Structure formats: structure tokens, C-alpha cells
């Protein structure tokens with residue numbers, strides 16, 4: 001089952017999605033020059049270690065955690081026990097097994113790859129996205145902040161926090177590949193269609209997602225076209241009563257409430 005999640009072959013790195021639990025994605029990032037590897041949100045360590053068997057020359061050297069929820073951080077203690085000497089990164093001491101707490105803009109070196117932590121609060125207050133921009137390779141790991149054509153619930157933060165997080169992500173180059181934390185793409189696109197029925201990119205992507213099943217990764221360019229949470233200006237008329245006078249943050253808050261009840 002795991003093998004159908006094809007790795008992305010970049011110029012200098014490989015990213016391998018690993019299916020965990022029902023619809024979670026962990027990821028393995030491989031630096032081709034140094035043969036070092038990182039695991040992102042390895043909630044089921046056995047699945048990650050199994051996937052590492054496809055890359056026998058590589059050494060797993062770190063865990064990157066997007067946020068403290070158990071379905072992302074809950075595998076850390078087990079993996080740390082199974083593999084000695086791993087570094088474990090996260091955004092707060094609430095993250096199981098965390099050894100190094102990262103702030104916005106902090107960087108981690110995985111061999112030749114420079115990985116930048118972006119503080120993206122809202123879903124949780126310790127949420128981090130991890131961004132890599134190495135030569136022509138660009139990837140961002142968005143956990144439960146941004147999904148393909150959707151986003152995580154605003155559990156700990158406000159619409160204003162989430163707006164700030166999305167503002168950081170939309171600044172990333174259009175060709176950045178987006179590796180998200182859950183396969184919710186089909187239901188996200190059904191909601192996107194509901195709030196923006198005239199959007200042809202959404203209709204096309206929904207047909208594609210239904211055909212392909214595993215939709216990771218997305219691209220920033222596609223998210224700007226299909227993700228209603230990044231399109232508050234375009235969807236406002238179907239979300240709030242007075243779109244002319246509503247702020248982007250107001251629309252975002254209402255949009256999330258609509259999605260929670262969709």
C-alpha cells in the first residue's frame with residue numbers, strides 16, 4: 001500500500017510521503033549529497049522506517065515536528081527510542097520528545113539542505129511549517145496549517161493568527177511544492193466549489209483528486225487558484241453579508257465557521 005505514494009525527485013533532494021493512521025502524511029526528506037534524512041511528523045515510526053528501506057544509503061538523522069497534536073508528534077518518543085542519536089525539532093515543549101525548540105526564521109541544516117522554520121500559529125500556537133529553498137528545489141511542509149485546497153481548524157489561535165500564517169505561505173514562490181499533513185483534498189474541494197462555484201480550477205482539481213486518490217504534493221501556484229482560505233477576496237460575496245465592508249480577517253473567520261459546519 002505504501003509504495004503507491006511515489007517520491008518526488010528534485011535536483012538535490014527526494015521527498016517521500018508516508019501514509020500513517022487513516023489519512024495522515026508523514027514525510028521523509030533526503031539530501032542526496034550528504035545522504036542524510038529527516039522525518040516530518042513520523043506518527044507511526046514503523047511506517048517511516050519501512051519506507052526508509054527503499055533508501056539504504058541514507059541515514060535518518062532528525063525529526064521535524066509541525067505541532068504538538070498526537071497524530072503528528074505522538075510517534076516521536078518511540079522513534080527516538082528505536083533510533084539513537086536523532087535530533088528532534090518542534091515549536092514548543094508541548095511536542096513529545098522535543099530536543100530543540102525552533103522560533104520563526106530559525107534554520108536547521110540537513111546535510112546541504114537549509115530548512116527554515118516558519119511560525120504559523122492558529123491551528124495550534126506552536127505550529128511550524130518547514131521551508132526548503134535549495135538551488136532549484138523548493139518545498140514546504142505545512143502540517144495542519146495549510147492543506148491542499150483547505151486548512152486546519154483554528155483550535156488555539158484566531159482568524160487573525162491564521163491570516164498572518166497564510167500571508168507568509170503565499171509569499172513563497174509559485175513553484176514551491178506543498179506537502180500537507182492530511183489527505184482531505186476531496187472534501188476540501190467540495191467546500192471550495194460550494195463557496196466559489198464558478199471557479200473552473202476547483203472543478204478540474206476535484207475531478208483529478210477523485211481519479212488519483214493521493215494528492216500530495218500540491219503547488220503554491222495551485223493553492224492560490226483553488227484554496228478558498230487563500231482567496232478570501234474572491235469568495236467574500238458568498239461568505240459574508242456585507243463583503244464591501246468586511247475585512248479579510250472577518251471573511252476568513254466566517255469561512256472557517258462555514259467549513260466546520262459543512
Ligand SMILES: [Zn+2]
Nearest residue numbers: 067069123144
Ligand atoms: Zn493538528
